[in-house]
Amino acid sequence: MHATDMTTAGTGGTALPTATLREAERLMTVCNSCRYCEGVCAVFPAMELRRSFAAGDLHYLANLCHGCSACFHDCQFSPPHEFDVNVPRTLARLRAESYAAYVWPRAFAGVFARNGVVVALAAAGGVAAFILGFAALVDPAALFAAHHGPGAFYRLMPHNAMALLFGGVFLYALLALALGLRAFWLDIGEPACTLADPLPLWQAVKDAGRLRYLDGGGAGCMNEDERPTDNRRLFHHLTFYGFLLCVAATSVATLYHYLLGREAPYPWYDLPVLLGTLGGLGLLLGPAGLLLAKRRREPAVRDEPSLGMDTAFIAMLFLTSLTGLLLLMFRATPAMGMLLAVHLGVVFALFLTMPYGKFVHGLYRFLALVRYARERRTHFGAP
Numbered sequence: 001m002h003a004t005d006m007t008t009a010g011t012g013g014t015a016l017p018t019a020t021l022r023e024a025e026r027l028m029t030v031c032n033s034c035r036y037c038e039g040v041c042a043v044f045p046a047m048e049l050r051r052s053f054a055a056g057d058l059h060y061l062a063n064l065c066h067g068c069s070a071c072f073h074d075c076q077f078s079p080p081h082e083f084d085v086n087v088p089r090t091l092a093r094l095r096a097e098s099y100a101a102y103v104w105p106r107a108f109a110g111v112f113a114r115n116g117v118v119v120a121l122a123a124a125g126g127v128a129a130f131i132l133g134f135a136a137l138v139d140p141a142a143l144f145a146a147h148h149g150p151g152a153f154y155r156l157m158p159h160n161a162m163a164l165l166f167g168g169v170f171l172y173a174l175l176a177l178a179l180g181l182r183a184f185w186l187d188i189g190e191p192a193c194t195l196a197d198p199l200p201l202w203q204a205v206k207d208a209g210r211l212r213y214l215d216g217g218g219a220g221c222m223n224e225d226e227r228p229t230d231n232r233r234l235f236h237h238l239t240f241y242g243f244l245l246c247v248a249a250t251s252v253a254t255l256y257h258y259l260l261g262r263e264a265p266y267p268w269y270d271l272p273v274l275l276g277t278l279g280g281l282g283l284l285l286g287p288a289g290l291l292l293a294k295r296r297r298e299p300a301v302r303d304e305p306s307l308g309m310d311t312a313f314i315a316m317l318f319l320t321s322l323t324g325l326l327l328l329m330f331r332a333t334p335a336m337g338m339l340l341a342v343h344l345g346v347v348f349a350l351f352l353t354m355p356y357g358k359f360v361h362g363l364y365r366f367l368a369l370v371r372y373a374r375e376r377r378t379h380f381g382a383p
Contacts (some may be wrong), residue, residue, distance in 0.1 A: 016055055016058075017055065018097060020090065020093050020094050020097055021055055021058055021094065021097075023090050024053070024058045024061070024062065024090050024091065024094050025053045025058060027085055027086075027087055027090055028047050028050075028053050028058070028061065029053075030077060030083055030085055031044065031047060031085070031087065032047055032048060032050075032051075034076075034077070035048065036074065036075070036076070037070075037071040037074055037075065039217045040068070040070045040071050040074060040216060040217040041064075041065070041066060041068060041070070041071070041213040041216075041217065042064050042213050042369075042372050043061050043064050043065050043071075043087070043091070044071070045376070045380075046060070046061060046064060046372055046375060047061060049375060049379060054189075055187070056187040056188040056189055057188070057189075058094060059094065059098040059101070059184065059187065059188060060188040060368055060371060061091065061368075062091040062092075062094035062095045062098060063095055063098060063184075063361070063364040063365050063367070063368040064213075064365070064368040064369070064371075064372055065087070065088070065091040065092075065095070066211065066213045066214040066221075066365070067088055067091075067092055067214075067221075067301075068088075068213070068214050068215065068216045068221035068222065069088045069216075069221060069222040069223070069298065069301045070216030070217055070219065070221065070222055070228070071087050071088065072086060072087065072088050072089075072222070072300070072301050073222055073226040075087070079300065086300065086301065088301040089300070089301045089302065089303055092301075092302075092303040092306060093303045093305070093306065095306075095361065095364075096112060096303065096305065096306045096309065098184070098364065099112050099180075099360050099361070099364070100112045100113070101183075101187075102180045102181075102183040102184045102187070102364075103176075103180050103355065103356065104175075104176050104179035104180050104183070104355070105176075108355075108356055111353075111356040111357075112309060112356060112357070113305070114308075115308060115309035115312050115313075115353070115356065115357045115358075116308030116309060116311060116312040117308075118312075118353060118356070119312040119313070119315075119316060119349065119353050119357060120312070122349035122352055122353050123316065123319070123345065123346055123349040125345075125349070126344075126345035126346065126348040126349040126352075127341065127342050127345030127346065127349075128345070129345065129348075130157075130340075130341040130342070130344045130345040130348070131143075131338070131341040131342075131345070133157070133341075134156050134157065134337060134340075134341050137156070137157065138155070138156055142155065142156065142337065143156065143337040143338065143341075144334050144337060144338070145334055145337070146332060146333055146334050146336065147336060147337075148332055150262065150263040150264070150265070151263040151264075152264075152265055152331070152336070153264055153265060153340060154263065156337050156340060156341075157340075157344075159257070159263070162344075165348070166344075166347070166348065166351065169348060169351045169352050170351050172352075173351050173352070173354045173355050176355035176356075177354065177355050177360065177363060180355060180360065181363055181364070181367060184364055184367060185367060188368075188371065190370075190371045190374070194370060194371065194374050195370070197374065199373070199377065200370050200371075200373035200374040200377065201370060201373075203369075203370075203373035203376075204366055204369035204370040204372075204373050207369050207373070208362075208365070208366050208369055211233050211236055211237065214232065214233045214236065215230065215233065216228055220233075221233065222298070223293050223296060223297055223298065224293075224296040224297065224298055225298060231289065231293060232289075232290070232293050234289070235285075235286045235287075235289030235290045235293060236286065236290070237286070238282040238283075238285050238286030238289070239282065239283060239286030239287055239290060239314075239317060240286075240362075241279075241282055242278070242279045242280070242281065242282020242283040242284075242285075242286055242321070243279065243282075243283060243317070244279070245275050245276070245278050245279025245282065246275070246276055246279035246280065246283065246321075246324075247279075248275050248279070249271075249272045249273070249275035249276035249279060250272075250276075252271050252272045252275065253266070253272040256272065265331050268328075273328065276324065276328070277325070277328065279321075280321040280324050280325045280328075281321075281325075282321075283317050283318065283320065283321035284318060284321045284322060284325070286317075287314045287315070287317045287318040287321075288318060290314050291311065291314050291315070291318070294307070294310060294311065294314070309357055309358050310358050312357060312358070313357045313358035313359055314358070316346065316349065316350045316353070317350075319346050320343075320346050320347055320350055323339065323342050323343035323346050324343055326339055326343075327339040327340055327343050
C-alpha cells in the first residue's frame with residue numbers, strides 16, 4: 001500500500017523517531033479533525049487524504065508547506081490555546097530535519113545544524129585559496145595589474161584549470177543533490193513512474209514558477225503580523241529568476257567559448273553580460289529583501305535553529321552577485337585580479353555547500369509539488 005492511498009497505514013503502531021515528527025503528527029491529527037484551513041494552501045488538502053501519518057508523509061507535507069503563516073493566524077487553536085497548534089513553525093523545523101535525514105553522504109548530516117559556520121569558513125577559505133593561488137601561478141605584480149581584451153581573466157588562471165576545478169565541484173554537488181532527492185522520493189512512497197508523467201511535472205513547474213502556494217489562499221502571505229502582503233513572493237521571484245538568468249549567462253558564455261572560440265570577458269552589450277547583469281541585480285534585490293523579511297518574521301512562527309542556515313544561503317547568493325557585478329564594473333582596472341579571486345572563491349564555496357544548506361529546499365519542494373499535482377488529479381480530478 002502506498003503512502004498516497006486514502007487508507008495509508010501510517011506508522012503501524014511504531015513511534016516516530018524524533019520529537020519534531022511526533023509534534024507534526026499531533027498537529028496534523030488536530031488539523032485533520034478541524035479542516036478549517038483546507039483552502040489556505042496545498043498542505044491541508046494533501047493532509048486530508050491521510051488517516052495517519054508515517055515519517056515520509058510528514059516530510060512530504062513539511063516540504064509542501066511554503067511558510068505563508070496564514071494557517072497560524074486563521075487557526076482557533078493557535079497559541080495561547082492549550083492545543084498549541086503552530087503549523088508553520090513545526091513544519092519549518094521538520095523541513096530542516098528532512099534535509100539532514102536525506103543528505104548524501106550521511107556523514108555530512110550534521111553540517112545542516114552548523115551550516116552558517118560551515119558556509120562562512122568555506123567562503124573565507126575559498127577566497128584565500130584563490131588569492132594565494134593567483135599569486136603563486138603568476139607574477140604577484142600581475143595580480144594588481146590591469147588586463148584588457150578577450151582572455152584577460154585567463155592570464156590569472158588558465159581556462160582549462162578553471163573549468164576543471166569548477167566543473168568538478170559542480171558535478172559533485174549535482175551527485176549529492178540527486179542522491180538526496182532520490183532518498184526523499186523513496187521515503188515518501190511515490191512511485192518512480194510519476195516522474196515520467198508530464199502532467200504532474202508540468203503542473204509542478206507552473207506552481208513553483210509562480211509560487212502558487214505562497215499567497216495564504218489568495219489574500220497574501222503573512223510575515224511580521226497578521227496583515228497579508230506579497231512582498232516575500234516578489235523577493236523570491238527576484239532571487240529565483242535572477243539565479244536562472246545567471247545560469248543562462250554562464251551557459252551562453254560556455255557556448256561562445258567552445259563553439260565560437262570567443263573568450264571572456266565580453267563587451268557590455270553582449271548577451272552573456274546582459275543576462276548576467278540582469279540576473280545579478282535580481283540576486284542583489286531579492287536576497288536583500290528576503291534577509292529584511294526574515295529579520296521581521298513574527299517570532300511565534302520563526303524556527304530559530306534554522307536561521308543560521310537560511311541566512312547563510314541568502315548571504316552567499318547576495319555576495320555572489322555583488323562580487324560578480326563589481327568584477328564587471330572594474331574588470332579593466334588594476335582591481336580586476338583581486339575581484340576575480342574573491343568572486344571565484346565565493347562561487348566555489350556556494351557550489352561546494354549547495355547540497356548541505358537551504359539551496360535544497362527548492363528541489364525538495366518541487367518534488368513535493370509533483371506528488372501533490374498527481375494526488376490532486378487522482379483523487380479530485382483537478383489540474
